[in-house]
Amino acid sequence: MTSPELDVAPRMRRHFEQGGVLFDRSSEEIDKAIKQLLGKRRFREFSQTQDARAEGEARSADIYALFQTAHEWNALFSGQLEAMLAVALWLDGKLRYTTPPGSQICELGCGAGLLTNWLAGEHPECRVVGVDAMPNLIAAAQREPGPANREFALWDYTQPKPDSLPRFDRLVCSFGIDLGDDPVKETKEEFAQRHFRGWREAAQDNAHLCTVLRIPDLETCRAVVAGAHAAGWSLVVSESDFVTIPGERFPALSFVARKSPAPHPDVLRSLWLKKEIKDRFPRALLNEEAKAFFEALGDKQILESGPEIHYWGMTTTTVIGTAHVFGFSYSTSPKGFARLEIVPLADVDQLSLEFDWLDPTEPSFRGFRVDDSW
Numbered sequence: 504m505t506s507p508e509l510d511v512a513p514r515m516r517r518h519f520e521q522g523g524v525l526f527d528r529s530s531e532e533i534d535k536a537i538k539q540l541l542g543k544r545r546f547r548e549f550s551q552t553q554d555a556r557a558e559g560e561a562r563s564a565d566i567y568a569l570f571q572t573a574h575e576w577n578a579l580f581s582g583q584l585e586a587m588l589a590v591a592l593w594l595d596g597k598l599r600y601t602t603p604p605g606s607q608i609c610e611l612g613c614g615a616g617l618l619t620n621w622l623a624g625e626h627p628e629c630r631v632v633g634v635d636a637m638p639n640l641i642a643a644a645q646r647e648p649g650p651a652n653r654e655f656a657l658w659d660y661t662q663p664k665p666d667s668l669p670r671f672d673r674l675v676c677s678f679g680i681d682l683g684d685d686p687v688k689e690t691k692e693e694f695a696q697r698h699f700r701g702w703r704e705a706a707q708d709n710a711h712l713c714t715v716l717r718i719p720d721l722e723t724c725r726a727v728v729a730g731a732h733a734a735g736w737s738l739v740v741s742e743s744d745f746v747t748i749p750g751e752r753f754p755a756l757s758f759v760a761r762k763s764p765a766p767h768p769d770v771l772r773s774l775w776l777k778k779e780i781k782d783r784f785p786r787a788l789l790n791e792e793a794k795a796f797f798e799a800l801g802d803k804q805i806l807e808s809g810p811e812i813h814y815w816g817m818t819t820t821t822v823i824g825t826a827h828v829f830g831f832s833y834s835t836s837p838k839g840f841a842r843l844e845i846v847p848l849a850d851v852d853q854l855s856l857e858f859d860w861l862d863p864t865e866p867s868f869r870g871f872r873v874d875d876s877w
């Protein structure tokens with residue numbers, strides 16, 4: 504018999520498919536299916552609102568308001584199926600072995616409840632509540648059949664928590680903040696703080712929060728984490744990562760409901776570097792980028808420094824050392840070449856595993872050429 508853990512991904516795919524998510528369809532086919540589900544008039548309204556959203560004249564919520572059933576809503580998100588599944592798998596994995604029976608689990612921004620229903624099915628001895636600000640989506644979620652231990656509640660988490668909601672032990676969020684979509688003039692940090700404050704109010708002390716948000720860059724990531732810390736959450740770096748699908752990566756941040764100062768900027772830089780270095784070959788930053796990163800490292804402990812002759816014949820001055828949470832080797836040449844090889848200490852295990860496949864006899868490795876103009 505297959506163990507339940509091994510077949511999580513295929514079972515989850517089936518759950519999504521049964522919920523009305525369309526698999527293996529082109530974007531035209533998805534549009535056609537949404538058109539059929541909404542009918543001509545509502546589809547026209549949907550297209551117009553999407554255009555207005557692109558122009559900044561409507562908010563995401565104006566689009567969400569047009570969907571009346573879970574099938575309509577899930578069809579809408581079919582274009583992002585791979586991202587939704589990858590995020591749901593990450594969140595599922597975070598809860599699977601750390602959630603004792605009797606825990607209270609909350610899905611923040613549950614839409615029409617697909618993931619909430621999944622989690623309730625996987626944790627039959629827990630109470631699982633999906634919350635969302637959209638009354639039409641909560642009503643659609645409530646109409647869908649689902650496990651007896653699931654509930655849905657209307658809550659805009661930038662507003663005070665309704666008394667009917669408990670304080671949860673585990674909170675998960677899949678894209679449940681529409682970043683950059685708010686008419687209120689405030690900084691990214693204030694925006695994040697407003698959301699995380701609501702989540703903190705709905706959390707027991709030491710509760711776990713796992714989020715995957717559309718955070719596009721390091722600066723936004725820093726603002727989100729700073730906002731979370733100001734609201735009483737602490738980032739757990741070792742439990743944070745990136746959810747990856749072809750061509751896209753989403754920061755997957757884990758927090759615990761406990762006060763602590765915001766992490767040193769290098770800690771986040773280190774976390775972000777997980778993304779950068781996985782995208783590149785070899786694992787190094789070059790030239791202007793290397794210089795800027797090295798400058799930004801701040802206080803350094805130099806362990807060794809001197810000339811180094813590289814295998815391709817260039818002589819550089821190389822400095823090896825540590826800075827906060829990084830180990831680095833920084834090489835510069837008189838012609839302005841700079842190369843920073845860097846190991847985020849938060850990620851040493853993973854890196855050493857990845858170095859295993861760096862085989863110098865591989866064609867891709869041999870194919871690596873240095874530009875002589877350096």
Ligand SMILES: C[S@@+](CC[C@H](N)C(=O)[O-])C[C@H]1O[C@@H](n2cnc3c(N)ncnc32)[C@H](O)[C@@H]1O
Nearest residue numbers: 612614635636637658659660661677678679681
């Ligand atoms: C992009 S959708 C993601 C839906 C679903 N979690 C998924 O991954 O497919 C964002 C959801 O978060 C909800 N949301 C955004 N801001 C919210 C807020 N302040 N309070 C409650 N729900 C919110 C929206 O109504 C919407 O259902």
